[in-house]
Amino acid sequence: MLWVDKYRPRTLDKITVHEEIARNLKKLVAEQDCPHLLFYGPSGAGKRTLVVALLKQIFGPGAEKVKMENKNWKIDTGSRTIELELTTLSSSHHVELNPSDAGFQDRYIVQEIIKEMAKNRPIDAKGRKGYKVLVLNEVDKLSREAQHSLRRTMEKYSASCRLILCCNSSSKVTEAVRSRCLNIRVSAPSEEQIVKVLEFISKKESLQLPPGLASRIASHSNRNLRRAVLSLETCRVQKYPFTDDQVIPPMDWEQYVSEIASDIMKEQSPKRLFQVRGKLYELLVNCIPPEIILKKLLSELLKKLDSELKHEVCHWAAYYEHRMRLGQKAIFHIEAFVAKFMSIYKGFLIATFG
Incomplete structure (x- = not known):
């Protein structure tokens, strides 16, 4: 369990x-x-x-x-x-x-x-x-x-x-x-409350949890208690005894979205868009909510962008999220956002480097 x-x-x-x-x-x-x-x-x-x-x-x-x-x-x-x-x-x-x-x-x-x-x-x-x-x-x-x-x-x-x-x-x-x-x-728990829960679970499981690791798990969880507990369990499977500087592995789906963002940045073409669509389908069939996919994809893309493009990309992400809530097929709207981003970024590269 x-x-x-x-x-x-x-x-x-x-x-x-x-x-x-x-x-x-x-x-x-x-x-x-x-x-x-x-x-x-x-x-x-x-x-x-x-x-x-x-x-x-x-x-x-x-x-x-x-x-x-x-x-x-x-x-x-x-x-x-x-x-x-x-x-x-x-x-x-x-x-x-x-x-x-x-x-x-x-x-x-x-x-x-x-x-x-x-x-x-x-x-x-x-x-x-x-x-x-x-x-x-x-x-x-x-x-x-x-x-x-x-x-x-x-x-x-x-x-x-x-x-x-x-x-x-x-x-x-x-x-x-x-x-x-x-x-x-029901407000999100504070990081201090999350640390207390992690310490309680560790005590019940007879584990020695370093305070530094507990604090980092709480910080990485974005005040999501379920995620924090899952991260602690993942760390236990990955490596025990715990260490203060132990790597907290990201969720599999988050790693996958990060890879999709890298694919989009490397090439902007119909062929790459088709490949990205297949990966987006993979996330959706594994029950990752489409709003979460779009939000995480935007977050990963913004990390790699120049500041002058960020505002426009955020605008279109909000536009397609709204359209997605009105429609039924989430894949259409996420893919449309990816295509729009590719168009914006390709135009930016041509204007900058010729």
């Missing part, structure tokens, strides 16, 4: 990074009227950990008995029947899923799943009617139509179904949905 999962706090009492949030969630549960919740914050901040601990606080150990299944949904839209397959993680008390995986048909998923859950209202040990919890991840990636559907179903089934929504940016969630939830901001 990866250390990220092995040492994830399972109860609100054991959460150390966001203690105040954990205390407030305990109070909510104690009042026995938990509202719809919206957790928002950067990746690796601890949103999922808080949700898992909250579910256990509400439902007890039963919330941990989860099963993963690929469910097929047949949805009658009136004019046609849509067939969709979606992966869900569920217990007898809750269901967790990523409705944005359904792409532009996400609104049908939102409507159908909540309806189905609301029909099967659970009864607790004392014979009272309880409620189920639906955990929706990446809500900021849902289409406008899906978010409007979500608002209506939140109102209609609030007695039998509570929603816990998770996202990186609340600004991409409609005001109508935000206003119907208790908004909880």
Whole structure:
């Protein structure tokens, strides 16, 4: 088992990074009227950990008995029947899923799943009617139509179904949905907090962790706790006993993006663009989010550029990121950015060196 999962706090009492949030969630549960919740914050901040601990606080150990299944949904839209397959993680008390995986048909998923859950209202040990919890991840990636559907179903089934929504940016969630939830901001942990977690894991694993290495891992993690723990585990596999000046290996996909950036800088041609497209496909099929690929690629290219080009390249990166969010095929927009960059850089080289 990866250390990220092995040492994830399972109860609100054991959460150390966001203690105040954990205390407030305990109070909510104690009042026995938990509202719809919206957790928002950067990746690796601890949103999922808080949700898992909250579910256990509400439902007890039963919330941990989860099963993963690929469910097929047949949805009658009136004019046609849509067939969709979606992966869900569920217990007898809750269901967790990523409705944005359904792409532009996400609104049908939102409507159908909540309806189905609301029909099967659970009864607790004392014979009272309880409620189920639906955990929706990446809500900021849902289409406008899906978010409007979500608002209506939140109102209609609030007695039998509570929603816990998770996202990186609340600004991409409609005001109508935000206003119907208790908004909880989960900030990125500080480097000092990350160091404490790394020291705790090292102690549990009977490892001697030099303070210098712990600080460098925390610094390299960009305040992403998940990434820091994975880096520590990678360092353990790579070399032990640890040393203060030990190299912290980059993520495989980051190394790959760096190679793509080098390829683009070496040659600007249709042939090279075709080769780059193949490498971009490789990243996408390995589930690296397209926004992350574009952001990292821009970062690597900017390291190699003259200052006079940086502003223009950043402008086009922002343009294609916006287009990517509006469209469906991410590869088109990343490739378009690469082609635009090649055109700009080729023009710059010709103007400079002739």
